Amino acid sequence: MRRFRMDIRRWATPADLARHLGHYDPGIALWWQRIVLHHTVVPTLAQWRGLRSMQAMANYYRNLGWPAGPHLFIAVGSPRWQDDGIWQMTALNERGIHAGICNADSVGIEVVGRYDAAPWSPRMRAVVYDVLVALQRWQRRQIHIIGHRDCNSPKSCPGRAIDLHVVRRDVAEAMQ
Ligand SMILES: [Zn+2]
Numbered sequence: 001m002r003r004f005r006m007d008i009r010r011w012a013t014p015a016d017l018a019r020h021l022g023h024y025d026p027g028i029a030l031w032w033q034r035i036v037l038h039h040t041v042v043p044t045l046a047q048w049r050g051l052r053s054m055q056a057m058a059n060y061y062r063n064l065g066w067p068a069g070p071h072l073f074i075a076v077g078s079p080r081w082q083d084d085g086i087w088q089m090t091a092l093n094e095r096g097i098h099a100g101i102c103n104a105d106s107v108g109i110e111v112v113g114r115y116d117a118a119p120w121s122p123r124m125r126a127v128v129y130d131v132l133v134a135l136q137r138w139q140r141r142q143i144h145i146i147g148h149r150d151c152n153s154p155k156s157c158p159g160r161a162i163d164l165h166v167v168r169r170d171v172a173e174a175m176q
Pocket residue numbers: 037038039098148155157
């Protein structure tokens with residue numbers, strides 16, 4: 001079986017993630033042409049257990065034969081505050097596996113939960129936006145934000161209740 005590349009880390013806040021990114025040359029992620037947003041569906045936020053969930057998902061992907069997984073998972077509103085935050089599975093400088101035809105040139109962000117019927121909570125939305133801003137500020141460029149559903153996938157990611165036009169507009173405003 002191929003080795004599964006992972007580097008599990010957690011940042012409590014987008015500001016912590018931004019500080020971490022600041023230690024790295026943005027040139028290591030010049031291959032990012034798109035940011036692909038997802039929703040996990042399962043686990044739900046109620047089921048989210050932080051590191052245990054990350055390890056369980058990594059095992060699941062490894063057993064599928066994947067060499068890597070999505071890059072980041074965002075959990076806000078899980079049962080324990082220690083489990084909330086921005087979790088990394090695949091290092092941000094490495095190609096991940098998360099969106100089929102979009103894998104080669106995109107960074108994959110999973111928002112924990114299911115957002116087909118109802119959108120992100122205001123707290124979740126704020127963290128997702130701040131992460132999107134942090135990634136683009138680090139890269140010193142605007143990166144096109146799309147959904148997994150835009151990658152020729154039958155999945156609804158990041159959820160039918162998420163309007164990506166609004167996300168792109170709001171994040172572009174926040175960048176200024
Ligand atoms: Zn997806």
